[in-house]
Amino acid sequence: MRQPSKVWLFLGLAALILLLTSVIRAQQKGDGCVKCHEDEVKAFAADPHATGKTTCESCHGNGAEHAAGGGDRSKIFSLNDAGSKEVSAKCLECHEKERAKFEQTAHSKGRMSCTSCHTVHGAGGSKHELKTTEPELCNKCHKDVPQQFAAPVHHPVNDGKVSCSSCHNPHGEVAAKGMKKTERFSAECKSCHKEQAGPFKYPHAAVNVEGCMGCHAPHGGDTAKLMNRAKVDTICTYCHAPALLVKGKTVNGHQPGGAAGTCISCHVDVHGSNSSEVFFDGSK
Ligand code: HEC
Ligand code: HEC
Ligand code: HEC
Ligand code: HEC
Ligand code: HEC
Ligand code: HEC
Ligand code: HEC
Ligand code: HEC
Ligand code: HEC
Ligand code: HEC
Numbered sequence: 640m641r642q643p644s645k646v647w648l649f650l651g652l653a654a655l656i657l658l659l660t661s662v663i664r665a666q667q668k669g670d671g672c673v674k675c676h677e678d679e680v681k682a683f684a685a686d687p688h689a690t691g692k693t694t695c696e697s698c699h700g701n702g703a704e705h706a707a708g709g710g711d712r713s714k715i716f717s718l719n720d721a722g723s724k725e726v727s728a729k730c731l732e733c734h735e736k737e738r739a740k741f742e743q744t745a746h747s748k749g750r751m752s753c754t755s756c757h758t759v760h761g762a763g764g765s766k767h768e769l770k771t772t773e774p775e776l777c778n779k780c781h782k783d784v785p786q787q788f789a790a791p792v793h794h795p796v797n798d799g800k801v802s803c804s805s806c807h808n809p810h811g812e813v814a815a816k817g818m819k820k821t822e823r824f825s826a827e828c829k830s831c832h833k834e835q836a837g838p839f840k841y842p843h844a845a846v847n848v849e850g851c852m853g854c855h856a857p858h859g860g861d862t863a864k865l866m867n868r869a870k871v872d873t874i875c876t877y878c879h880a881p882a883l884l885v886k887g888k889t890v891n892g893h894q895p896g897g898a899a900g901t902c903i904s905c906h907v908d909v910h911g912s913n914s915s916e917v918f919f920d921g922s923k
Contacts, residue, residue, distance in 0.1 A: 671695075671703075672702060675710055679695075686759060693733075697733075698716070698718065698759070699716050699717070699718075700715060702715055723750045724752070726752040727741065727742075727752045737753075740808075740811025741810050741811050742811075743811055744811045746809070756769060774796050776803075784858065787859045790858075791860075792859055792862060792865055793858065794857070794858065794859065794865075805827065805831070806827045806828075828851045834910075835910040837910070839910070839911030839912055840913040841911060841912045842911040843909060843911050845878060846911070848878070852867070853878070854866060854867060854874050855867055872902050907919060908920060
């Protein structure tokens, strides 16, 4: 009778393990919740959170008392009832990467939470679980922005070639160390506009001073090449006082009313040059 007891012990252990894993698996699939929340449980199966490790209770807390009480709302963490800070704090328990800067964003300060833009239930498999796709997602609140992208010159946001989040980080700034805000924007611009990005042997210091936005408007406007002022010369003379130019060099184009065309008709490579300190066209 010695041998069988070992068998029983083994069988008992195996049964226990089986029971435990099935309980865990049941929790993961939301089996304890399904009889009352069928829709959520079904939707969750296709959710990126259904990795096996994240359960209903990872976000809603322990649901045993809630379930036993026939659905007592006060015994479950409802993200609908919670304040924006509480909701974000819950998400940030796992989403370390977004934590870094989110709390400093205008969005967080403006009492928005992760669920202002994301929905983890029934997003219908949308990319990154966004409530709607960009730019609609952002335009819904930023009502003055769409008209800027409807201007004659604009970044092709509505064609889907560029999105709001190509330039904006919805979770906060990722400014490289010590960089200015405007320089950060330039880093985004440079990632697409290689030709203007350099590096150049003779860079135009304007780019370091105010970034691309020293001369360009980012969204859209009436001026060709997205210039931030109607006349290119007035952009240049905003930083290069005309009086100083006259004093420094007796150049036709530097005289007030000089007939030699705009600044960029001579200073062609205005983003920087590898052959000319004053950005004349290197090919000539
Ligand atoms: C990753 C976090 C997360 C997980 C996991 C999660 N939920 Fe939710 N749940 C939320 C959020 C956030 C809301 C608030 C509604 C919204 O923003 O979509 C919510 C809302 C709900 C609601 C209210 C109905 C509604 O749509 O507003 C129920 C019921 C619910 N969840 C049940 C469940 C069940 C059952 C599971 C497991 C199958 C589950 N949740 C898994 C985050 C989660
Ligand atoms: C016996 C049925 C039952 C079971 C089992 C049950 N719930 Fe509920 N649950 C309800 C009812 C009913 C409500 C609505 C309560 C109210 O509005 O006062 C509710 C509300 C909720 C809410 C809040 C919904 C909101 O509007 O934000 C969440 C979240 C939730 N349940 C999650 C769960 C999770 C997770 C489980 C499994 C661990 C679970 N429930 C199991 C019946 C149940
Ligand atoms: C203002 C809207 C907005 C808010 C608020 C927001 N997100 Fe996002 N989130 C987005 C957009 C847009 C994307 C897709 C970005 C892309 O396509 O590059 C995204 C992508 C993500 C991704 C997947 C991409 C990645 O970087 O890993 C995760 C995870 C995420 N968000 C989590 C969160 C969390 C957690 C919070 C709250 C702390 C949050 N989000 C708040 C708009 C938002
Ligand atoms: C218990 C940990 C945990 C909690 C809490 C949690 N998440 Fe997640 N989240 C994950 C895991 C794990 C994944 C899937 C793997 C991945 O993409 O990193 C994921 C995926 C996502 C994605 C999709 C990422 C992509 O690349 O498309 C988004 C968006 C997201 N979570 C947002 C949220 C929001 C919003 C909340 C709060 C309502 C939340 N999460 C709460 C762990 C968590
Ligand atoms: C639910 C409404 C809402 C949604 C959705 C939303 N925003 Fe915002 N956004 C706000 C509010 C509120 C503020 C802060 C108020 C303000 O300063 O104008 C803000 C501020 C901003 C700012 C200014 C930040 C600053 O530091 O001054 C930018 C840029 C921005 N949002 C971009 C976006 C982008 C990109 C998206 C889409 C991925 C988006 N927003 C989605 C409401 C929203
Ligand atoms: C090509 C890059 C780029 C794209 C695409 C872009 N933005 Fe911007 N946006 C910027 C820059 C750069 C600024 C800052 C301008 C400044 O401070 O001079 C800005 C500023 C903003 C502001 C703050 C405006 C203010 O007056 O303070 C909001 C809000 C905003 N953008 C929303 C959006 C939304 C919504 C979308 C998509 C529909 C979008 N942006 C697409 C680059 C971009
Ligand atoms: C000192 C002012 C100034 C700065 C700073 C500046 N640009 Fe420009 N950019 C111009 C001018 C002027 C034009 C128009 C040139 C023309 O019409 O030939 C232009 C044109 C462009 C064009 C259109 C090129 C074409 O051939 O259609 C792109 C793209 C561009 N700039 C990107 C950038 C980027 C990216 C930055 C930041 C790294 C930047 N610019 C910084 C003045 C500037
Ligand atoms: C995701 C890629 C992307 C990013 C980031 C981006 N651009 Fe562009 N940019 C484009 C595309 C695409 C066009 C349209 C080119 C075309 O139609 O030939 C464009 C056009 C332009 C033009 C010429 C407009 C015209 O119609 O003549 C300028 C100037 C410009 N971008 C400057 C910037 C600046 C400044 C930034 C940063 C605030 C920036 N871009 C960020 C992709 C990008
Ligand atoms: C945001 C300010 C700013 C704007 C706008 C600007 N510049 Fe500059 N530019 C600078 C600075 C700073 C320097 C470096 C001056 C120095 O080193 O003494 C510079 C240098 C130059 C130089 C001489 C190169 C050198 O190192 O001496 C030329 C030529 C020039 N800019 C032309 C232009 C033209 C043409 C425009 C208009 C398309 C323009 N700049 C717009 C800030 C600006
Ligand atoms: C007809 C051609 C021409 C035009 C138009 C022109 N420049 Fe120049 N610019 C020159 C020449 C030539 C130099 C001197 C180059 C040298 O020193 O080798 C110069 C030098 C400069 C310098 C460097 C000054 C210094 O002290 O080193 C700046 C800055 C500058 N120009 C800005 C401008 C601005 C701003 C405009 C428009 C208001 C403009 N230029 C229009 C030809 C022109």
